[in-house]
Amino acid sequence: MFNHLLSLLIWLPVVGAIPVLLAGASRPNMARWLSLLVAVLTFAASLLLLVQYHPDAGGMQLVESYLWIPAWGVHYGLAVDGISVALILMTTFVGILVIAGAWEVIQDKPHQYMAAMLMLEGLLIGVFCATDALLFYALFEAILIPMFILIGIWGGPRRVYATLKFFIYTFFGSVFMLIALLYLYQKAGTFDMATLAALPLTMKEQTWIFFAFLIAFAIKVPMVPVHTWLPDAHVEAPTGGSVVLAAVMLKVGTYGMLRFILPITPDAGGHFAWLIIGLSLVAIVYIGYVALVQEDMKKLVAYSSVAHMGFVTLGIFIAFMLVREQGNAEMAQLGMQGALVQMISHGFVSGAMFTCIGVMYDRLHTRQIKDYGGVINVMPWFGFFYVLFAMANSGLPGTSGFVGEFMVIMASFTANPWIALFAAFTLIIGAAYTLWMVKRVLWGDITNPHVAEMKEINGRETFVLTAFAAAVLAVGIWPQPLVHLMDSSAMQLVHQLAVHKI
Amino acid sequence: MPNFNDILILLPEFYLVAAACLLLLLDAFMKPEQRSSLHWLSILVLLVAIYLVIAGQPDFTATAFGGMFVRDRVAEILKVFALGTTALVMVYARPYLIDRQLLKGEFYTLMIFAVIGIMLLVSAGNLVTVYLGLELLSLSSYALVALNRDSGLSTEAAIKYFVLGALASGMLLYGMSMVYGASGMGGAPSLALSHLHDVISYTTAPKLLLFGLIFMVVGIGFKLGAAPFHMWIPDVYQGASTPVTTFIASGSKLAAFGMAYRLLEGGMGDLSPHWQLMLAVLAVVSLAIGNLVAIVQTNLKRMLAYSTISHMGYLLLGLAAAGPEGYAAAMFYAICYSLMSVAAFGVILALTRSGFECEEIADLKGLNQKSPWMAFLMLLAMFSLAGVPPLFGFWAKVLVLEAAIHAGMLWLAVAGIVFAIIGLYYYLNVIKVMYFDKPAEDSVLQVKSDGSMRVMLSLNALSLLVLGLYWGPLLSWCREAFGL
Numbered sequence: 001m002f003n004h005l006l007s008l009l010i011w012l013p014v015v016g017a018i019p020v021l022l023a024g025a026s027r028p029n030m031a032r033w034l035s036l037l038v039a040v041l042t043f044a045a046s047l048l049l050l051v052q053y054h055p056d057a058g059g060m061q062l063v064e065s066y067l068w069i070p071a072w073g074v075h076y077g078l079a080v081d082g083i084s085v086a087l088i089l090m091t092t093f094v095g096i097l098v099i100a101g102a103w104e105v106i107q108d109k110p111h112q113y114m115a116a117m118l119m120l121e122g123l124l125i126g127v128f129c130a131t132d133a134l135l136f137y138a139l140f141e142a143i144l145i146p147m148f149i150l151i152g153i154w155g156g157p158r159r160v161y162a163t164l165k166f167f168i169y170t171f172f173g174s175v176f177m178l179i180a181l182l183y184l185y186q187k188a189g190t191f192d193m194a195t196l197a198a199l200p201l202t203m204k205e206q207t208w209i210f211f212a213f214l215i216a217f218a219i220k221v222p223m224v225p226v227h228t229w230l231p232d233a234h235v236e237a238p239t240g241g242s243v244v245l246a247a248v249m250l251k252v253g254t255y256g257m258l259r260f261i262l263p264i265t266p267d268a269g270g271h272f273a274w275l276i277i278g279l280s281l282v283a284i285v286y287i288g289y290v291a292l293v294q295e296d297m298k299k300l301v302a303y304s305s306v307a308h309m310g311f312v313t314l315g316i317f318i319a320f321m322l323v324r325e326q327g328n329a330e331m332a333q334l335g336m337q338g339a340l341v342q343m344i345s346h347g348f349v350s351g352a353m354f355t356c357i358g359v360m361y362d363r364l365h366t367r368q369i370k371d372y373g374g375v376i377n378v379m380p381w382f383g384f385f386y387v388l389f390a391m392a393n394s395g396l397p398g399t400s401g402f403v404g405e406f407m408v409i410m411a412s413f414t415a416n417p418w419i420a421l422f423a424a425f426t427l428i429i430g431a432a433y434t435l436w437m438v439k440r441v442l443w444g445d446i447t448n449p450h451v452a453e454m455k456e457i458n459g460r461e462t463f464v465l466t467a468f469a470a471a472v473l474a475v476g477i478w479p480q481p482l483v484h485l486m487d488s489s490a491m492q493l494v495h496q497l498a499v500h501k502i
Numbered sequence: 503m504p505n506f507n508d509i510l511i512l513l514p515e516f517y518l519v520a521a522a523c524l525l526l527l528l529d530a531f532m533k534p535e536q537r538s539s540l541h542w543l544s545i546l547v548l549l550v551a552i553y554l555v556i557a558g559q560p561d562f563t564a565t566a567f568g569g570m571f572v573r574d575r576v577a578e579i580l581k582v583f584a585l586g587t588t589a590l591v592m593v594y595a596r597p598y599l600i601d602r603q604l605l606k607g608e609f610y611t612l613m614i615f616a617v618i619g620i621m622l623l624v625s626a627g628n629l630v631t632v633y634l635g636l637e638l639l640s641l642s643s644y645a646l647v648a649l650n651r652d653s654g655l656s657t658e659a660a661i662k663y664f665v666l667g668a669l670a671s672g673m674l675l676y677g678m679s680m681v682y683g684a685s686g687m688g689g690a691p692s693l694a695l696s697h698l699h700d701v702i703s704y705t706t707a708p709k710l711l712l713f714g715l716i717f718m719v720v721g722i723g724f725k726l727g728a729a730p731f732h733m734w735i736p737d738v739y740q741g742a743s744t745p746v747t748t749f750i751a752s753g754s755k756l757a758a759f760g761m762a763y764r765l766l767e768g769g770m771g772d773l774s775p776h777w778q779l780m781l782a783v784l785a786v787v788s789l790a791i792g793n794l795v796a797i798v799q800t801n802l803k804r805m806l807a808y809s810t811i812s813h814m815g816y817l818l819l820g821l822a823a824a825g826p827e828g829y830a831a832a833m834f835y836a837i838c839y840s841l842m843s844v845a846a847f848g849v850i851l852a853l854t855r856s857g858f859e860c861e862e863i864a865d866l867k868g869l870n871q872k873s874p875w876m877a878f879l880m881l882l883a884m885f886s887l888a889g890v891p892p893l894f895g896f897w898a899k900v901l902v903l904e905a906a907i908h909a910g911m912l913w914l915a916v917a918g919i920v921f922a923i924i925g926l927y928y929y930l931n932v933i934k935v936m937y938f939d940k941p942a943e944d945s946v947l948q949v950k951s952d953g954s955m956r957v958m959l960s961l962n963a964l965s966l967l968v969l970g971l972y973w974g975p976l977l978s979w980c981r982e983a984f985g986l
Binding site for chain 1: 981
């Protein structure tokens with residue numbers, strides 16, 4: 001049984017969604033409890049992963065590999081390294097919280113909502129542990145289906161526009177990756193990611209493949225200038241959809257970069273590192289300013305997500321620059337670590353921010369900042385959480401937001417102080433837009449009479465927010481276990497960066 | 503003089519001819535209230551034919567009547583799926599036909615004759631057999647389209663289909679005569695495809711041969727429904743009664759692939775550099791016209807018609823790759839497409855009632871509220887048609903794209919993928935209507951309670967998911983058929 005832990009993690013939620021669907025519209029409570037049970041079991045199984053994975057040994061562990069399509073030599077191949085383990089844990093953790101978060105909020109066909117969530121969770125876990133490129137691609141695309149449904153059915157007024165844009169935009173990017181993968185298959189005769197990583201490629205090939213991969217993953221991350229689907233999708237998505245989208249789905253993009261761009265096209269990656277670094281800085285600075293002027297809270301957090309994900313791409317590609325131009329593997333590893341920690345941290349912080357906005361939206365049915373004001377007077381406990389997450393979002397030391405950003409800024413300082421200067425802007429802008437939002441929403445006098453009628457968060461909401469808060473603080477105060485978990489994998493990534501394939 | 507062995511090789515076909523004639527007789531002597539037994543009898547006839555095809559398959563390629571008829575793995579696979587999808591169409595058609603008082607023996611016998619045409623076509627070893635099979639299939643199809651003779655739309659569609667089809671047959675025949683003539687220049691004239699295979703090497707009239715080839719490609723393009731020979735598709739799809747449309751969109755496409763393979767690879771294999779380019783152009787034009795025009799359709803059947811045109815573009819991608827890899831991919835695609843379109847039309851059939859054709863995309867509004875299961879089946883069919891993993895249609899697309907890249911036509915693959923993105927929109931639109939829109943006030947959506955249909959439709963649509971997760975064996979069969 002335990003040789004198949006990864007398969008169990010993928011299929012438990014996917015198959016678990018079937019009884020949830022069958023429980024049917026007639027018994028919504030049964031569907032809710034069933035889905036919670038499945039989510040909790042999946043989380044428990046992912047904790048086993050933590051036990052079974054040996055961080056010090058490094059490399060891919062818990063390998064499962066079965067011949068899937070003999071004619072093409074495609075394997076149903078799963079394995080994890082430290083990065084995957086961390087991301088899977090985050091996925092299962094968030095999985096419970098979104099199901100709990102949707103409990104009585106989703107009244108329209110809750111069974112379908114919960115089932116879509118569970119399927120999404122299973123597919124995301126699959127993405128994080130696939131070792132076969134074709135399997136990865138299939139899962140990478142398949143996650144669009146439940147998300148499309150989630151935004152389309154339970155979203156806001158412009159949900160149809162947003163969900164179509166989301167689907168077509170992301171599909172558009174990934175098909176070029178498919179062409180690149182087929183090309184690689186022609187050369188290597190396999191889709192095994194480890195073999196593809198060792199495949200020698202000329203600079204011209206690498207450049208084309210690099211851009212094919214880049215367009216797929218850059219849209220998912222999303223990087224400037226292909227980020228425009230994200231604010232729409234976030235604004236229109238139901239709270240749970242936004243949480244999963246921000247916390248986990250965006251990470252698929254950067255995870256794909258680590259798994260594909262780094263090992264397969266290191267030379268092209270190094271050559272074009274300046275481009276990605278430049279785009280990341282644009283995301284950090286410019287999108288930060290864009291976030292400042294938003295009037296819709298969800299849009300503000302969506303733009304802040306783009307800025308924060310800019311740190312992840314910056315960390316990854318600053319490592320390229322450090323290793324390949326300065327031969328500084330030590331700092332490169334710091335940058336890579338920072339990017340990885342930032343991925344996890346952003347997952348918790350943005351998930352928490354969207355949950356908070358969802359809590360307010362459920363009460364007032366508006367996301368406009370101007371409709372609020374003085375919320376702290378009626379919801380003090382909620383205010384406590386909201387301020388905590390806002391602090392984490394602006395990167396206050398002691399919260400998870402600080403750790404990754406600090407590491408990335410350190411690394412970029414070594415590479416080029418100017419890059420660090422621009423990157424450090426985020427500490428100011430991030431604080432500005434987040435705290436300004438807090439000021440306008442929480443503090444001040446109650447001007448809108450409806451705000452006065454808002455009820456304090458109930459037990460379920462407290463549980464969800466406490467869980468997020470615990471995660472944010474744990475990573476912020478004591479990041480060592482997380483860093484240790486991903487340490488050997490980060491080192492391996494840095495080694496892959498340094499390879500010259502030409 | 504045909505010997506006993508020849509007859510054994512053709513046993514499934516002979517059996518079907520006999521069975522179809524018997525059914526006609528039965529129908530004539532049957533009381534009207536017993537007619538429904540014809541339905542089950544016809545399905546049984548097809549199932550027995552599947553058994554005969556599988557059980558009697560020779561270990562290696564067998565030919566009968568001096569090479570007129572070829573029985574190899576390619577033909578076997580196509581026949582099994584053509585018979586299977588036709589049986590599915592019959593299952594789906596029953597409630598529709600009963601509602602409209604169309605449940606007549608003619609429907610069943612014509613379908614069976616059309617299938618015999620398909621079987622001859624995919625087994626053709628000779629230009630005459632190709633033509634024979636094609637005409638049997640086409641003539642049965644014309645009559646089927648006109649089956650609902652009181653409907654002006656059906657009659658119009660049938661006439662259009664007939665006129666254009668006759669024109670295309672003429673083109674094909676003309677091309678065949680050119681090729682036949684070219685084969686006589688510098689050698690003995692021959693109609694056998696195996697003989698024509700290397701005619702280019704000795705003929706003294708290569709221009710004549712190429713001239714003939716072009717006309718033959720036109721005939722193939724018409725049968726496939728590839729642009730610019732696609733004019734009949736939208737009208738016929740829309741005008742024919744939905745069961746007949748389903749048949750034309752499924753079994754008929756398998757036949758078209760078989761015909762293209764027999765004529766181009768079997769007969770004109772040495773000319774592949776010439777026809778590869780023609781097919782590549784047909785593919786790109788089909789992809790463009792099919793996908794772009796489908797976007798603006800409001801009629802579901804018409805949209806699926808344009809979607810067919812684009813799918814034939816993908817099939818041509820595999821054919822244009824001209825090699826065992828490409829043929830295997832194209833055959834996989836043809837099988838996949840026939841399963842997908844049967845499922846999509848099956849859902850439409852499940853929702854029609856007398857007086858309500860469920861033809862407009864808007865008719866599906868809020869289907870998820872009325873019948874989540876039907877909506878889910880349609881969702882599977884639509885995502886599969888759009889080529890979104892993990893569904894079956896995605897893998898078929900991957901295979902033809904891979905074949906195109908393998909044949910060094912990277913640009914063709916890129917064109918295919920770009921149009922896949924465009925095509926995504928109209929499939930998503932159907933899902934949007936079913937899932938995101940509220941049902942109209944006067945919505946009359948209701949699902950047929952026909953048990954056999956519900957079961958088979960569910961299995962059919964779920965097979966798109968199952969085959970999407972486990973498509974290895976089918977791919978292996980297709981590859982083995984082409985000696986890979």
